[in-house]
Amino acid sequence: MHVLITGAAGMIGRKLAARLNKDGGLNGAPIDRLTLIDVAAPEPPAGFAGVADAAVSDLSAPGTAVKAVNGRPDVIFHLAGVVSGEAETDFDKGYRVNLDGTRALIEAIRLTGGGYKPKVIFSSSIAVFGAPFPDTIPDDFHQTPLTSYGTQKTISELLLADYTRRGFLEGVGIRLPSIVVRPGKPNKAASGFFSGIIREPLAGHEAILPVPDSVLHWHASPRSAVGFLIHAAGLSRAALGDRINLTMPGVCCTVGEQIEALRRVAGDKVAARIRRAPDELVARIVAGWPRRFEPKRALALGFTVERTFDDIIRAHIEDELGGRVAG
Amino acid sequence: MHVLITGAAGMIGRKLAARLNKDGGLNGAPIDRLTLIDVAAPEPPAGFAGVADAAVSDLSAPGTAVKAVNGRPDVIFHLAGVVSGEAETDFDKGYRVNLDGTRALIEAIRLTGGGYKPKVIFSSSIAVFGAPFPDTIPDDFHQTPLTSYGTQKTISELLLADYTRRGFLEGVGIRLPSIVVRPGKPNKAASGFFSGIIREPLAGHEAILPVPDSVLHWHASPRSAVGFLIHAAGLSRAALGDRINLTMPGVCCTVGEQIEALRRVAGDKVAARIRRAPDELVARIVAGWPRRFEPKRALALGFTVERTFDDIIRAHIEDELGGRVAG
Numbered sequence: 345m346h347v348l349i350t351g352a353a354g355m356i357g358r359k360l361a362a363r364l365n366k367d368g369g370l371n372g373a374p375i376d377r378l379t380l381i382d383v384a385a386p387e388p389p390a391g392f393a394g395v396a397d398a399a400v401s402d403l404s405a406p407g408t409a410v411k412a413v414n415g416r417p418d419v420i421f422h423l424a425g426v427v428s429g430e431a432e433t434d435f436d437k438g439y440r441v442n443l444d445g446t447r448a449l450i451e452a453i454r455l456t457g458g459g460y461k462p463k464v465i466f467s468s469s470i471a472v473f474g475a476p477f478p479d480t481i482p483d484d485f486h487q488t489p490l491t492s493y494g495t496q497k498t499i500s501e502l503l504l505a506d507y508t509r510r511g512f513l514e515g516v517g518i519r520l521p522s523i524v525v526r527p528g529k530p531n532k533a534a535s536g537f538f539s540g541i542i543r544e545p546l547a548g549h550e551a552i553l554p555v556p557d558s559v560l561h562w563h564a565s566p567r568s569a570v571g572f573l574i575h576a577a578g579l580s581r582a583a584l585g586d587r588i589n590l591t592m593p594g595v596c597c598t599v600g601e602q603i604e605a606l607r608r609v610a611g612d613k614v615a616a617r618i619r620r621a622p623d624e625l626v627a628r629i630v631a632g633w634p635r636r637f638e639p640k641r642a643l644a645l646g647f648t649v650e651r652t653f654d655d656i657i658r659a660h661i662e663d664e665l666g667g668r669v670a671g
Numbered sequence: 672m673h674v675l676i677t678g679a680a681g682m683i684g685r686k687l688a689a690r691l692n693k694d695g696g697l698n699g700a701p702i703d704r705l706t707l708i709d710v711a712a713p714e715p716p717a718g719f720a721g722v723a724d725a726a727v728s729d730l731s732a733p734g735t736a737v738k739a740v741n742g743r744p745d746v747i748f749h750l751a752g753v754v755s756g757e758a759e760t761d762f763d764k765g766y767r768v769n770l771d772g773t774r775a776l777i778e779a780i781r782l783t784g785g786g787y788k789p790k791v792i793f794s795s796s797i798a799v800f801g802a803p804f805p806d807t808i809p810d811d812f813h814q815t816p817l818t819s820y821g822t823q824k825t826i827s828e829l830l831l832a833d834y835t836r837r838g839f840l841e842g843v844g845i846r847l848p849s850i851v852v853r854p855g856k857p858n859k860a861a862s863g864f865f866s867g868i869i870r871e872p873l874a875g876h877e878a879i880l881p882v883p884d885s886v887l888h889w890h891a892s893p894r895s896a897v898g899f900l901i902h903a904a905g906l907s908r909a910a911l912g913d914r915i916n917l918t919m920p921g922v923c924c925t926v927g928e929q930i931e932a933l934r935r936v937a938g939d940k941v942a943a944r945i946r947r948a949p950d951e952l953v954a955r956i957v958a959g960w961p962r963r964f965e966p967k968r969a970l971a972l973g974f975t976v977e978r979t980f981d982d983i984i985r986a987h988i989e990d991e992l993g994g995r996v997a998g
Contacts (some may be wrong), residue, residue, distance in 0.1 A: 435837065474913065483813075484812055484813045485811055485813060486810075486811045486812060486813050486814060487813060487814060487829075488832070488913065488914050488916075489829070489832075489833070490836065490913060492833055492837070495829050495830070495832070495833040498829055499826050499829055499830070502814075502816070502822050502825055502826055502829075503822070503826070505815070505816075505822070506816070506819055506822040509817065510762065510819070586801065586815065586817060587815050589815075
C-alpha cells in the first residue's frame with residue numbers, strides 16, 4: 345500500500361503520518377511506501393520501515409500534481425490548503441491553493457488512466473455552512489459559505505463528488521469541526537482562543553478569553569480528526585453512495601462548559617489562569633459560525649468522536665503533555 | 672445603460688434581447704447599448720434604437736472575457752453554457768465552458784477595477800439538486816448534484832456568491848425550472864418530451880411520451896424565464912442579503928395533468944396526438960429529477976410564474992404560434 349499525504353507538514357498531516365506509522369498499515373494492508381508533500385518541508389515519521397519520500401511542493405504549481413500522483417498512490421489524504429484567515433486576506437492565493445490545487449490533483453488522477461482509481465480523503469470544514477443557522481444543522485442543510493475559504497472547500501467537495509460519480513477516483517470529503525486543543529504557540533486566528541484557554545493554562549500560562557461564556561461551538565480533538573481520516577479511507581463506495589461529503593461528529597459545548605471541564609480535569613488553579621477580555625470583533629466573527637450539528641450519516645457510517653469536552657482535554661494532556669499538567 | 676448578454680444566440684438569450692428591446696429599458700433606465708455574445712452568431716433584436724454589438728466569442732478562450740467586459744456593461748446576463756447532456760458526454764468541454772467560462776467572466780470583472788461593479792444575473796438550474804429528495808424541496812436543501820452540469824452550475828453559484836460578498840460585483844443566481852414549451856425541433860434531451868407533448872400536437876404532429884402519466888415535475892414558460900432574469904436585475908443587494916442564489920417558482924404538475932391541460936386549451940383532437948411509448952432509460956433519468964419546490968425566498972422577493980399549466984400552454988400559443996392551433 346502506497347499512501348500520499350498532501351499538507352503533510354501541517355499539524356494534522358504530521359499526526360496522521362505518525363499514526364499510520366504506529367499502525368503499520370491502512371485498511372488491513374501494510375504501508376510499504378509513504379509520500380509526504382507540503383509547501384514547507386515535511387518529515388517522515390521516525391522509524392518508518394518502508395520507503396518514505398518527503399518533498400517540498402505546491403500542488404497548484406504547473407506539473408506538480410502530475411508528479412505527485414506519478415507513483416500511483418493507493419490512498420491520498422489531501423490536507424493541503426491555505427487557512428481561513430489567509431484565504432480571506434489573500435484572495436488570489438486562497439483560490440490558487442485551495443481550489444486550483446485541489447482541481448490539479450484530481451485532474452492529474454483522472455488523466456493518469458490505465459485503471460488508476462485511488463481513494464482520495466479530503467479534509468473539508470464546517471465552514472461550508474454560513475449563518476443564519478437552525479439551532480441544530482441537519483445533514484441536508486444547504487452550503488452557503490460566508491468566507492472565501494468555505495467557498496473553496498465547498499467547491500472542492502463538489503468536484504470530488506463529481507469525479508467520484510464519474511469513476512475517476514473514490515472520494516470522501518470530511519467536514520472537520522473546530523479542532524481543539526491545537527498544540528503550539530498562540531496564533532491570530534479568530535478561533536485561536538478555543539485552544540488557547542485550555543492549552544495555555546495547562547502549560548502554566550495566562551490565556552485571554554475574548555468572547556462570552558455562553559458561546560456555543562462544535563469541537564473535536566486532533567486525535568479524533570486523524571481517526572476520521574483513517575475511518576474515511578476504509579469506507580466502501582457502496583456504503584457511501586453518491587453523497588460522499590460528510591459532516592463529522594463533534595462535541596457541542598459552551599465556552600463556560602469548556603472552562604468547567606478544565607476545572608474538573610486540571611483543578612481550580614489551572615482554570616483561574618483564564619482572563620476575560622471581551623473583543624467585539626472576535627465575538628462578531630464567532631457569532632457567524634455554526635454551533636451544533638446532527639451528523640446522522642457520519643454516525644451511521646461509524647465515525648466516532650470524544651463523548652465530552654473533558655475527554656478532549658485529556659487527549660491533549662496525553663498526546664502533547666506526556667500526561668503532565670503545570671499545577 | 673449598457674447590457675451584456677452571454678449565450679445570446681440561445682433560446683432564452685434571444686427572447687431576453689427581444690424583451691429588453693420591447694421594454695426599451697431596464698430597472699427604469701433606457702438601454703443605449705446592447706452587447707450580445709455567443710459561440711454561435713447572435714442577432715441584435717430588430718429595430719433596436721441604441722448601439723448593438725453582436726460577436727461570436729467563447730468566454731473560456733484566453734482573453735475573451737476581458738474583452739467582453741471591456742465596455743464596462745452595467746448589467747450582465749450570463750446565460751452561456753453547455754447543456755446537461757453535452758456536459759455529461761464531453762467532460763472537458765463541460766468544465767471548460769460551464770466552470771472556466773464563468774470564472775473567466777467574473778475574474779475579468781474583478782480585475783477591471785476603478786470601482787467597476789456590475790450586476791451579474793446568472794442562469795442556474797434546479798440540476799444543482801440531486802436525488803433522493805423530500806416531497807417538497809425547501810430553500811435550505813443541500814446541493815448534491817448528480818450530473819457534471821449540475822456540479823458546474825453549483826460551483827458557479829458559489830463563486831458568484833463569494834465575488835458578491837467580497838464586493839467585486841452584484842450577483843444573483845436564478846435556478847430555472849424545466850422550461851416548457853421550448854419552441855423549435857424535437858431534440859434528444861431526456862427532458863425533451865415535456866415540451867414535445869405540447870408543441871408537436873399543437874403543430875399538428877404526433878408526439879411520443881416515454882414516461883408514465885404519473886411523472887411529476889417543475890415547470891415555467893420561456894416567457895417566465897425571461898421575466899425571472901429581468902426581475903433579478905432589479906433586486907437590491909440589501910433585499911438579497913448574502914444568499915444570492917434562488918430557486919425560482921414553477922408550476923408543479925404530472926404529465927397526466929399536462930395532457931389534460933392541453934385537452935382543455937386545444938381540444939380532444941390535439942391531445943389525441945400524444946402516443947405512449949414507454950422508454951425505461953428516460954423514465955429512470957427523469958426519476959432522479961426534483962419534482963416540487965417551496966421557493967419561499969423567491970416568492971417573497973416578488974418573482975412570479977404562471978399559475979397553471981394551462982397558462983404555460985397559452986403563453987406558447989401566443990408567443991410562438993401567433994394564437995393559432997392546428998385543429
